[in-house]
Amino acid sequence: MKKRKKEKQTAQEESDWIRKNPNVKVEIKEKALMEIRIKNLGKEEAEEYSRRLKYEEEIKK
Secondary structure, eight states, X not given: XXXXXXXXXXXXXXXXXXXXXXXXXXXXXXXXXXXXXXXHHOHHHHHHHHHHHHHHXXXXX
């Protein structure tokens, strides 16, 4: 599976998880999202993906 496709699938799974779990604590949410990222992308790519999302969020402010 190509990287872009894996990232799209990861984003979809994250959206689904967030929609199903709207009232969880931030720590629990972050842990669950990282587990999804690691499952789909592998540990190294998951960390890279997380950093990129955080950076993109910062530049939107």
